[in-house]
Amino acid sequence: MKRTHLPLNGLRVLDAAARHLSFTRAADELAVTPAAVGQQIRALEDLLGVVLFRRTPKGLELTPETEAGLHALRAGFLEFEEAVRAMQAGQSSSALTIAAPRDITAKWLQPRLAAYAASQSDLKFLLVAADEALDFTEANLDLALRLSDTLGDNEGLKLGEATFVTVEAANGGPDQRIAWPGCPNEDEPAIIRVADAGLAIEAAANGFGRAIVPSLLAQADIATGRVRQVGEVIPTTLSYWLIAPLPQWRQKKVKALVEALIA
Template identity: 35%
Template sequence: MPRKLPPLNGLRAFEAAARHSSFARAAEELHVTPAAVSHQIKGLEAWLGVILFRRLPNGLLLTAAGRAYLPGLTDGFDRIARSTAELRGRDLGGRLTVSVLSSFAGLWLAPRLGRFREAYPDVELFLRAETRLVDFDRDTVDLAIRYVTAIDGGLVSERLMEETLGPVMSPALLERLGPVTEPAALLDLPLIHDADVTGGEVAVSWRSFFATAGIDPPQDLDRQMRINDTGVAVAAAVAGQGVIMGRSALIADHLAAGRLVRPLSIQIQAAQAYHLVSTETGWNDPRVLAFTDWLRQEALTGQPSRRE
């Protein structure tokens, strides 16, 4: 008996918009306009005969029907992605050079690479850990992963994932110094300043955090330990040297393992996000497509890294 399925583009648009709670973010992922996403979802709603979203002035809200529909679609697309990756991995080979920030490579990407090798055993992956922005006309690079607010220079980019920022410290240090009951109490603790610069931007700032919390920090706030590499700053925090402004993607494994804890629940949205960047030609490379498909899957599932 033939399957009676809704339009595939409408399903993809709805699943992406529901996942991001945004037509604009869904449009970035699907490489279409927000208007196209909205049009496809309206067509899907008409086909189904139900309303999936309530369009509010400040965003989207799933209806009861939308909430019931989403899990099965996400699972179905995940299964398709995995099956496709396994199939494409059989015949895909050759070298893939990826320029990536050392902090992201060490704390998020590298521990997960075993799953990529399983799916694409013949791809020769070369990670170039570096902070400078890539010149695709000069450098032999297929793809770059950057943590910035926006990408300029005529390149084609896609937002991979966002981050939140919040204080983290080792459980031993928290036990020794006692509980932290409010953001202002952090001013009495040893703070570690992450001075990692990516694309000319300092990604993390204690001063911005305190300003968001409504606290006017002292002028000498910056006269504490400063580290220009996020990976080293995280290692210092794990070792109990102080409190860092933790970037959610990069500290997730440490939090899960109990090596770091949050003394306060307060978090702020990072201005920067992780972007996948390449040229128009690069995005047509099967190896780039395979790797970026895998990255999206890893970012969406949030699976913990696997130690090998």
């Protein structure tokens, strides 16, 4: 019989009934009714073309056909249990691979990872630079952090509101524009152009002028006084998202990490 045709549920019922020599006790173990156990056994007998149990005045007895296959069946279930344990061990491993843009990694992610690692001494992190075309499976990623207007095909969580702020040096600066790829009015004249919003904040702090950057990215520098906010918050469609495909998003270690990052 092909692997895809194996009656796994029926074989599980057979294993329980053979151990207990009782449909009632097997039903209790499997949290079903005795009638359901009997139905599964009859269906399995019809499929295999053999009799699996005999009813005697003393109760159920195994037939020679059942005894012939029982050892291999139980060995198979033990292998299944080992496979499940191995997969669970992988999910609970202490290694986490995270992809994120360099600026949000430096300004937001690393401080939170350090705080989380301090309470989880066995944790190890691998941080890689985000790439829009990055493949979660190929890169063996657990989680990614992206500046985007959508989740795409992934599961995820938005970090804060979708807003930008204008920042300048703490003691003020010239009314000159600092530009970075993806910033509002990117094509307008600028005193300096830098690679990302994090470097734009640094340029503002160093007195080049004013930079419009994601609010989340600027929070820490505004709070510590390295830069100051100028004007009102600017609504935008872009937000930072923690994202992962559904299988990765369901992992216990990823759930725990996400909870720690947003705490």
